[in-house]
Amino acid sequence: MESADSPPGRLIVLGGGIASLSAAFYASAPGHESVFPGGIHVYEMTEMLGGKGASRRSDSHFVKNRIEEHGLHVWFGSYDNAFSLLASCHAYLEGEAQTNGYQRWSSSLRDIEDGFRPSSRIGLMDYDGASWLPWVADFPEDSTTRPWDERALDEKFGSPSDLVTRALRLAEAFLYSLAGRSIAGVKPRSVFLDIEDVPIPIQLPPATWISDTFDRLLSSPETATAGAEAIGKVLEILARVSTELRNRLDEPVRRHSSLRRGWQLVDVLLAAVRGLINDGVVSMGDFSLIDEFDLRAWLVFHGASEESVSSSLLKVLAYDLPFAYAAGAAEEPLISAAVGVYGLFRLLLTYRGAVMWKLNAGMGEIVFAPIYEALVRRGVEFHFGHEVQEIHLDGREHRATKISFKQRASLIAKMPLAVVSVQTGPLAGELPYWTSTLDEGKVPDDIDLGRHDMVVYGLPVGTILRVIPSAPKRWQDCAHKVKTVSTACIQLWLNAPVQHYAPWASPDITVGGYTEPFDTWSDMHTLAGERYQPGAGAVRSVAYFCNVAPDGYTNAQLKEEVRTFLGAGIAAMWPAYRPEMAVDCFLKLNDDASSRYTLSVPGTLHARLSPRDDSIRNVRPVGDWTRTSISAGCVESAVISGMLAATQLRPDRPLTIYGERL
Numbered sequence: 261m262e263s264a265d266s267p268p269g270r271l272i273v274l275g276g277g278i279a280s281l282s283a284a285f286y287a288s289a290p291g292h293e294s295v296f297p298g299g300i301h302v303y304e305m306t307e308m309l310g311g312k313g314a315s316r317r318s319d320s321h322f323v324k325n326r327i328e329e330h331g332l333h334v335w336f337g338s339y340d341n342a343f344s345l346l347a348s349c350h351a352y353l354e355g356e357a358q359t360n361g362y363q364r365w366s367s368s369l370r371d372i373e374d375g376f377r378p379s380s381r382i383g384l385m386d387y388d389g390a391s392w393l394p395w396v397a398d399f400p401e402d403s404t405t406r407p408w409d410e411r412a413l414d415e416k417f418g419s420p421s422d423l424v425t426r427a428l429r430l431a432e433a434f435l436y437s438l439a440g441r442s443i444a445g446v447k448p449r450s451v452f453l454d455i456e457d458v459p460i461p462i463q464l465p466p467a468t469w470i471s472d473t474f475d476r477l478l479s480s481p482e483t484a485t486a487g488a489e490a491i492g493k494v495l496e497i498l499a500r501v502s503t504e505l506r507n508r509l510d511e512p513v514r515r516h517s518s519l520r521r522g523w524q525l526v527d528v529l530l531a532a533v534r535g536l537i538n539d540g541v542v543s544m545g546d547f548s549l550i551d552e553f554d555l556r557a558w559l560v561f562h563g564a565s566e567e568s569v570s571s572s573l574l575k576v577l578a579y580d581l582p583f584a585y586a587a588g589a590a591e592e593p594l595i596s597a598a599v600g601v602y603g604l605f606r607l608l609l610t611y612r613g614a615v616m617w618k619l620n621a622g623m624g625e626i627v628f629a630p631i632y633e634a635l636v637r638r639g640v641e642f643h644f645g646h647e648v649q650e651i652h653l654d655g656r657e658h659r660a661t662k663i664s665f666k667q668r669a670s671l672i673a674k675m676p677l678a679v680v681s682v683q684t685g686p687l688a689g690e691l692p693y694w695t696s697t698l699d700e701g702k703v704p705d706d707i708d709l710g711r712h713d714m715v716v717y718g719l720p721v722g723t724i725l726r727v728i729p730s731a732p733k734r735w736q737d738c739a740h741k742v743k744t745v746s747t748a749c750i751q752l753w754l755n756a757p758v759q760h761y762a763p764w765a766s767p768d769i770t771v772g773g774y775t776e777p778f779d780t781w782s783d784m785h786t787l788a789g790e791r792y793q794p795g796a797g798a799v800r801s802v803a804y805f806c807n808v809a810p811d812g813y814t815n816a817q818l819k820e821e822v823r824t825f826l827g828a829g830i831a832a833m834w835p836a837y838r839p840e841m842a843v844d845c846f847l848k849l850n851d852d853a854s855s856r857y858t859l860s861v862p863g864t865l866h867a868r869l870s871p872r873d874d875s876i877r878n879v880r881p882v883g884d885w886t887r888t889s890i891s892a893g894c895v896e897s898a899v900i901s902g903m904l905a906a907t908q909l910r911p912d913r914p915l916t917i918y919g920e921r922l
């Protein structure tokens with residue numbers, strides 16, 4: 261039993277997800293020994309790190325050392341903070357290797373560059389009422405920047421007015437490409453490459469006039485008074501341009517699918533800009549003003565057409581990718597307009613290098629192994645197999661006094677992690693990975709918290725009511741209001757390359773908007789390290805599918821649906837697929853409190869706890885369910901959450917958090 265008079269000042273981090281690890285990494289920066297003389301300790305109930313982002317390797321009958329993920333994970337080029345966390349881990353470990361002779365666990369993954377590759381091709385499945393039409397869009401890449409490059413300190417970034425200026429510039433570029441022209445000096449970030457073949461005669465204001473006017477007037481010193489007038493002017497112009505476009509484009513747009521898609525994006529962008537201005541988000545600098553609305557309904561209210569808000573682009577980016585379906589019901593798409601529009605704008609307008617980045621192996625290897633290694637090197641202690649049962653509170657003092665664990669033998673993870681030998685590709689060499697072959701440890705001791713101990717609560721939102729039965733009201737409100745949803749995922753190993761079963765597609769593509777039960781598919785053919793058993797034939801591609809799953813969904817239903825889906829349902833997306841192409845399959849239903857995906861349902865933003873909340877004085881909540889600039893179920897939001905908590909735990913180490921107003 262650890263007693264209250266044990267050395268003062270421990271940092272107890274509960275949970276081994278990315279939010280906890282982000283907090284632990286920044287809290288363990290140089291000088292941590294004097295802030296937490298009792299050390300930094302991470303307690304995780306499973307045998308590995310990563311939580312909803314975890315992956316492990318294990319052998320199947322056909323595929324040796326296959327990667328098994330919690331679900332499809334891609335990173336977006338707008339994940340400044342998540343990339344920066346990983347880049348800092350590598351920089352720290354390389355520094356140790358060069359100056360202190362430290363030997364790194366991996367011979368091949370030594371730099372963030374080794375772990376990711378740009379991925380710009382997105383496919384959308386469009387249903388025209390009779391059949392499915394795949395449509396492939398290439399998002400522009402810029403090889404001169406990377407999402408882990410430091411941003412210039414003076415770069416305006418992420419505020420409502422900054423995002424509106426960026427949205428206006430994108431809308432202008434699209435408008436000009438719709439009219440068959442391009443704006444000098446503005447690279448049309450058009451994904452509709454063939455639009456320029458079908459110009460339409462529309463009258464537009466001079467090139468970047470709208471965005472320049474908006475930007476100039478908003479940044480003038482007299483913004484408070486001049487701003488309102490400027491905004492009014494911009495709104496007037498937007499209304500005129502939209503009406504003219506709608507009138508003139510109606511006919512050609514209906515006839516030509518590229519035009520229709522281009523117009524739909526412009527329509528959505530302009531409606532979002534109008535909404536952000538009209539609803540006071542720009543003038544008040546506060547996205548939460550529109551939190552009570554669903555994104556689609558809000559866009560329609562601000563002038564977007566029903567057709568535009570039902571487009572597959574919006575469905576994929578704002579609903580399918582963030583699993584935004586209440587209770588997992590396909591007919592109930594629901595996402596807060598505040599979270600949806602902010603997320604969309606960050607994703608489309610602030611990315612660097614490429615819109616999406618894919619991992620060259622599993623999340624466990626590319627993300628969690630290097631963070632684990634860096635933390636171990638810094639002296640952080642890990643306790644796997646420790647399931648928190650309860651946090652006991654002293655109600656009068658609003659403090660946590662004791663943490664108790666489930667009384668069963670814990671697990672001891674290997675350290676360093678075992679390595680898999682990767683033969684080819686960017687990770688050729690030795691790559692540390694997570695496996696489930698572990699030893700049993702001792703039964704965990706409860707922790708009595710001393711006056712100087714601090715706790716980071718990095719467990720999922722669904723655990724709060726059980727783990728802290730007497731939680732303060734703010735915590736209880738959060739637990740009741742922030743909803744989660746089950747997800748179902750398939751990994752399919754195939755003996756044919758993508759073009760053999762989906763001739764319209766290409767390797768590395770990510771496709772959304774398809775029908776249930778699996779609306780999203782991503783090709784992961786480059787997964788490193790697999791070795792295939794004789795008899796399986798060569799594995800030439802790996803397909804990941806994922807989707808929400810309705811409440812109450814079972815593993816038996818998942819198996820049955822996968823059988824039907826691969827039997828017939830997939831035909832419209834993979835017209836040349838034959839069952840004998842499938843070599844191996846891994847299914848995962850994430851339906852327990854710890855693994856359900858965190859939603860951003862309208863009207864719940866204020867219920868999210870701040871990572872700096874001190875209603876339990878010695879506990880800081882972190883996770884993708886807390887309040888950040890993003891406030892959504894994604895790696896970037898979870899990393900920001902951990903960083904926000906770290907700024908309180910280590911006030912001596914100020915942090916730059918991109919896109920977050922501190």
Ligand SMILES: Cc1cc2nc3c(=O)[nH]c(=O)nc-3n(C[C@H](O)[C@H](O)[C@H](O)COP(=O)(O)OP(=O)(O)OC[C@H]3O[C@@H](n4cnc5c(N)ncnc54)[C@H](O)[C@@H]3O)c2cc1C
Binds near residue numbers: 313719720854856894
């Ligand atoms: C199927 C799926 C696909 C996704 N795809 C993407 C994607 O492509 N891109 C993206 O950015 N995000 C994606 N996400 C979201 C992303 O994975 C999460 O937002 C992120 O991992 C959340 O991190 P976290 O630290 O907040 O929580 P978690 O990862 O849930 O971490 C919580 C940790 O606490 C542990 N724990 C739980 N209960 C206890 C207990 N009682 N005692 C001790 N430990 C406990 C858990 O084991 C876990 O390790 C996806 C999520 C899912 C479910």
